[in-house]
Amino acid sequence: MKITVRLFGRYKDITGKDQIKLDISAGNTLRDVVDTFVKQYPATEKDKSRMMVSKNKMYASFDTTIIESDEITLSPPVVSGG
Amino acid sequence: MTEDRYRRQTIVKEFGQKGQEMLAKKHVIVIGGGGLGSNSANLLVRMGIGSIDIVDNDTLDITNLHRTSLFTQEDLGKSKAFVLQEKLRTINTEVRVRGINQKVTKENIESLVKNADVIVDGTDSMSLRFIINEVSIKYNIPWVYAGVYETVGMVMGILPKKTPCLQCISQNIPESTSGEIPVLGSLPAIIASIQCTETIKLLLGKPLAGLLIYDVWNQCFDTMGIKRNLHCTICGIKKL
Numbered sequence: 001m002k003i004t005v006r007l008f009g010r011y012k013d014i015t016g017k018d019q020i021k022l023d024i025s026a027g028n029t030l031r032d033v034v035d036t037f038v039k040q041y042p043a044t045e046k047d048k049s050r051m052m053v054s055k056n057k058m059y060a061s062f063d064t065t066i067i068e069s070d071e072i073t074l075s076p077p078v079v080s081g082g
Numbered sequence: 083m084t085e086d087r088y089r090r091q092t093i094v095k096e097f098g099q100k101g102q103e104m105l106a107k108k109h110v111i112v113i114g115g116g117g118l119g120s121n122s123a124n125l126l127v128r129m130g131i132g133s134i135d136i137v138d139n140d141t142l143d144i145t146n147l148h149r150t151s152l153f154t155q156e157d158l159g160k161s162k163a164f165v166l167q168e169k170l171r172t173i174n175t176e177v178r179v180r181g182i183n184q185k186v187t188k189e190n191i192e193s194l195v196k197n198a199d200v201i202v203d204g205t206d207s208m209s210l211r212f213i214i215n216e217v218s219i220k221y222n223i224p225w226v227y228a229g230v231y232e233t234v235g236m237v238m239g240i241l242p243k244k245t246p247c248l249q250c251i252s253q254n255i256p257e258s259t260s261g262e263i264p265v266l267g268s269l270p271a272i273i274a275s276i277q278c279t280e281t282i283k284l285l286l287g288k289p290l291a292g293l294l295i296y297d298v299w300n301q302c303f304d305t306m307g308i309k310r311n312l313h314c315t316i317c318g319i320k321k322l
Contacts, residue, residue, distance in 0.1 A: 008304040009234060009295040052251065057309045059251040075295060075306065078252060079231035081263035082118045082206030082270075 001025075001068045003033060008075035014043045024066075030055065031062035033072055050077035083176060088130055101286050102130055106176075108285045111135040111198040113186050113214060115162035117149035117265060118228050119204020121274030124152055126202070126281065127170045133178035134170070137194060138162040138204075139185040148267040186210060191217050200284050201225035202277065206263060215240070215248040219317045224284045228277040232264045233299035235273030239280040239290040243317055250311040250318075251293065269298045 003022050012018050022036045030053045038048050054073045055064055066072065083106055092099045110131055112119045115138035123136050142157045142165060157165045167181030186194060186205075191213055195201050201214055201223055211227060218225045219242045227248055228237045240247050276294055283290060293306040312320045 008306060009302065010297050010300060012302060012304075013297070013300045054306075054308060057307060058311055059246075059308065073306065075293075075304070076234060078208075079229035079234055079236050080206060080208045080211075081230040081265050082114050082116045082204050082228075 001028070003066065003068060003070070003072055005033065005037065006071070006073045008073060010076055011041075011044065011074055014041050028065050028067070029062065030060055030064045030066060030072070033066065034062065034074070037074060047077055051075070052077060083130070087174075087176070091129065096288075097282075097286075101282075104286055105130050105282065106132045108199045109133045109135075109197055110200045110202055110281065110285075111137065111195055112202040112204050113137050113194075113210070114204030114206065115140070115166050115181075116146060116204060116206065117230065117270030118274050118277065119202070120150050120152050120162070120166055121271050122202050122204060122228075122278045122281070123166055123170060124173070125275060125278040127174045127177045127179060129278070129282065130174070131177055131285075133180075135180045135182055135194070135198075136163050136166045136170075136204075137182040137184055137186055138166075139183055145262075149265055149270045151271060186213075188213050192221070195223055196221065198223055200281050202281055203227050203229075211248055212252075216316055218242055219247055226277050226281045226284065228273050230263075230265050230269050230273050233266050233269060234295065234297045235269050235276075236296075237273060237276045237280055237294045238292070239284050241284065241290065244310075245290055246293075246308050246310045247314060247317040249316040250314045251308065266298060272296060272298060 001024050006019050024032050038044050052075045056071050088102050092102050112123045115136050140162050142162050152169050161183045163181035163183045167179050170179045222242045224241045226239045291305050295304045312318050
């Protein structure tokens, strides 16, 4: 399935786009979206386990299932420094 | 209230004289007096908050100076909370400023925040942020999360049971990693400025912006409109 993903923060710089289409051929979860994104853009690898992923404007766990029409966003992990 | 002091601010239509008068009646607590907390406290005092507590049990060291504005080399080794109290009182004598040299814990947080209209996050600990989040929801006290890392900062105002809480957005966030957190010196002042503005909007009952992400190196600013997680274990109405 082809998923449209909106990007935030430095992911826009890494990809040069604010929205991309990902071909999620294996699986139907947000984890598959993250895996596919990281594979295509290895510069995001260090964020892989902590990436913030939302589905239809709600942050969701990696195990959440998706369908083609879902609105998916990826943003860098919440930052902790003060 | 000295009218001249805020004249340039009260003519801002979004804020106005009414906003100034409301602000003068509000109390905030800033938890953490480092890069974010000191800069946010500085702005809130200059803008005319009624009263402010700054809680931090750390002393100032040389690694704090690159990202803070009020501290000087002469302050090294002194309590951050007390130095801020002393300096902020000289900036605006109309504001009641209190520095509290204390570690914030799950045990004492309720007594510290109970009179606050808003809690301002200046900590560098994710575990403490989750404690703030929990007490905020429990006592219906809004708070403003802010964090910085390398060149990226994030801010989110949280209005309990109305907007997403930290837990709503944090399902994949691990505890803070140990070791020094890298932060570009120019970042905290900007993020604190955004945090201060969201704090004032909360105090004046204005709508919040959502989750704000700013990358100071790439000059890239994003606002994410997000929804509450109705199954959130802290603020959800359909808790799992």
